[in-house]
Amino acid sequence: MKVLVIGAGNMGLTYATGMSKSKLLKKHNIMVLDKSKEKLEEVGKIAYFDAIDKIEDCVPQADIIFLAVKPYHAEELFQRMKKLVNPEQLFISIMAGVTIKYIQDALGIQKVVRAMPNLPAQVGKGLTSYVSADEVSRLELFMVEGLLDTTGKSLRVKNEKFIDASTGISGSGPAYVFYFMQSMMEAALQMGFSENVSKVLVSQTFTGAVELFNQNNLNPDTWMEKVASKGGTTRAALDSMEDNNVNELIKEAAFAAFGRAVELGEEY
Numbered sequence: 001m002k003v004l005v006i007g008a009g010n011m012g013l014t015y016a017t018g019m020s021k022s023k024l025l026k027k028h029n030i031m032v033l034d035k036s037k038e039k040l041e042e043v044g045k046i047a048y049f050d051a052i053d054k055i056e057d058c059v060p061q062a063d064i065i066f067l068a069v070k071p072y073h074a075e076e077l078f079q080r081m082k083k084l085v086n087p088e089q090l091f092i093s094i095m096a097g098v099t100i101k102y103i104q105d106a107l108g109i110q111k112v113v114r115a116m117p118n119l120p121a122q123v124g125k126g127l128t129s130y131v132s133a134d135e136v137s138r139l140e141l142f143m144v145e146g147l148l149d150t151t152g153k154s155l156r157v158k159n160e161k162f163i164d165a166s167t168g169i170s171g172s173g174p175a176y177v178f179y180f181m182q183s184m185m186e187a188a189l190q191m192g193f194s195e196n197v198s199k200v201l202v203s204q205t206f207t208g209a210v211e212l213f214n215q216n217n218l219n220p221d222t223w224m225e226k227v228a229s230k231g232g233t234t235r236a237a238l239d240s241m242e243d244n245n246v247n248e249l250i251k252e253a254a255f256a257a258f259g260r261a262v263e264l265g266e267e268y
């Protein structure tokens with residue numbers, strides 16, 4: 001099986017690297033195409049895969065094609081690809097907001113999987129939600145899942161609306177976590193800790209809390225009750241958050257991302 005990744009950006013290289021490290025595919029069965037010579041030179045140095053700069057030299061040979069360019073480059077790319085593709089090929093798009101139907105119509109093919117990864121994919125801890133066109137077989141979906149899982153976990157969703165919804169939770173979510181971390185680091189600095197110590201305090205707190213959550217089958221609110229005793233310090237913090245409606249504001253932020261994902265999808 002030959003896999004082609006189009007777009008040697010952050011995400012394209014993340015998948016190409018994940019697949020090459022996983023040993024699911026042999027080295028010369030992974031190709032990466034990019035129009036940028038600089039990026040291809042970088043790819044060449046990593047040498048896990050074949051770097052290619054001519055679309056004719058890779059698209060016809062590929063069984064699975066990852067589409068990892070920015071959405072505004074899709075139209076131009078599809079015009080160049082259209083005469084080189086065939087209906088047996090499987091396309092996995094990670095382009096935010098670009099619908100399955102748009103890809104099918106633009107390329108004249110049917111087998112499309114639309115996926116939404118997130119940034120922790122870069123360290124093998126990503127979450128990729130995905131949905132497929134009816135024409136993709138169960139066996140092909142099994143392969144797709146194997147490839148997506150090389151960068152973390154994958155989650156199959158019911159329809160494209162849930163891709164937009166997962167954009168609001170897991171896709172944009174890492175930034176919400178960084179926002180919370182930033183606020184806590186600023187508080188630590190104001191309390192007199194150095195920057196390095198503030199980083200350690202905050203990062204280990206996040207890592208530890210997530211690990212606790214993952215190792216036990218308890219909801220976050222149960223954990224909050226466990227940490228917060230009546231009249232204690234944690235209760236003072238949680239009461240302050242409740243008084244300031246932080247819970248509602250976080251939900252509003254997630255829905256803002258969801259709404260923006262829907263809006264972007266209307267363009268394609």
Ligand SMILES: NC(=O)c1ccc[n+]([C@@H]2O[C@H](COP(=O)([O-])OP(=O)(O)OC[C@H]3O[C@@H](n4cnc5c(N)ncnc54)[C@H](OP(=O)(O)O)[C@@H]3O)[C@@H](O)[C@H]2O)c1
Nearest residue numbers: 007008009010011034035036068069070071073077095096
């Ligand atoms: N980054 C994230 O966290 C994230 C999360 C979810 C989804 N995504 C999606 O992932 C996709 C890629 O994002 P990214 O951040 O990796 O983008 P990126 O860094 O801009 O990488 C895309 C690469 O594709 C190249 N390219 C553009 N048109 C091409 C063509 N016709 N043929 C070959 N190569 C071409 C670009 O070259 P030039 O630079 O020369 O244009 C660039 O090197 C986007 O569609 C985005 O919506 C990203």
